[in-house]
Amino acid sequence: MCRDCNRFRKEEKIQRAVFLDRDGVILEERGYLSHPGDVSLIAGAAEAIKLFSRLGLKVVVVTNQSGIGRGLFTRRDYLRVKAAMDALLARQGAKTDGEYFCPHAPWEECGCRKPAPGLALIAGKELGLNLDESFVVGDKRSDMEMARAIRAKSILVRTGYGWQTERDGEPIWDVVAHDIGEAAKIIARVIEGSGDVGHG
Numbered sequence: 461m462c463r464d465c466n467r468f469r470k471e472e473k474i475q476r477a478v479f480l481d482r483d484g485v486i487l488e489e490r491g492y493l494s495h496p497g498d499v500s501l502i503a504g505a506a507e508a509i510k511l512f513s514r515l516g517l518k519v520v521v522v523t524n525q526s527g528i529g530r531g532l533f534t535r536r537d538y539l540r541v542k543a544a545m546d547a548l549l550a551r552q553g554a555k556t557d558g559e560y561f562c563p564h565a566p567w568e569e570c571g572c573r574k575p576a577p578g579l580a581l582i583a584g585k586e587l588g589l590n591l592d593e594s595f596v597v598g599d600k601r602s603d604m605e606m607a608r609a610i611r612a613k614s615i616l617v618r619t620g621y622g623w624q625t626e627r628d629g630e631p632i633w634d635v636v637a638h639d640i641g642e643a644a645k646i647i648a649r650v651i652e653g654s655g656d657v658g659h660g
């Protein structure tokens with residue numbers, strides 16, 4: 461019926477996401493992480509992802525994996541790491557809705573390596589996301605720049621390289637959070653409050 465159809469369209473139109481960087485945000489930063497045995501969740505990551513899901517957000521991982529383009533590890537290694545992360549999250553009842561990675565080295569000048577918005581744009585198309593009402597959580601300047609490119613609200617976490625990012629550069633993010641857990645609480649307040657995501 462039309463009513464169902466309209467409802468579907470309306471929901472699709474307002475679908476928000478939270479784009480999560482992987483290394484230094486969900487997983488402990490290891491520097492070219494390529495072995496499933498080295499995968500460990502940052503404390504509170506699974507709880508945060510569950511909260512995002514409860515808030516109605518699509519949880520989308522966007523990660524630069526230039527180790528592939530640099531020849532340090534393979535796509536298969538990356539997929540094994542992804543499987544290990546997904547298994548750890550599942551054990552705590554958390555699940556992401558999508559994961560997008562850039563396999564290129566910086567010198568390949570692709571459109572998907574953050575700060576370029578390519579990964580978020582592909583995810584937006586595939587998952588029907590409203591990017592400028594979405595959120596980005598990351599630990600590097602490139603994450604924050606991607607957020608700007610898609611006009612999403614940006615949260616810098618101090619885990620991973622985050623404390624250095626906070627110290628070294630012009631603050632181009634909207635908010636700083638201690639970690640992904642605090643980022644989730646901030647986002648929950650925005651969504652449950654006015655619903656206004658604003659731009660910093």
Ligand SMILES: [Mg+2]
Nearest residue numbers: 481483484599
């Ligand atoms: Mg990172």
Ligand SMILES: [Zn+2]
Nearest residue numbers: 562570572573
């Ligand atoms: Zn790329």
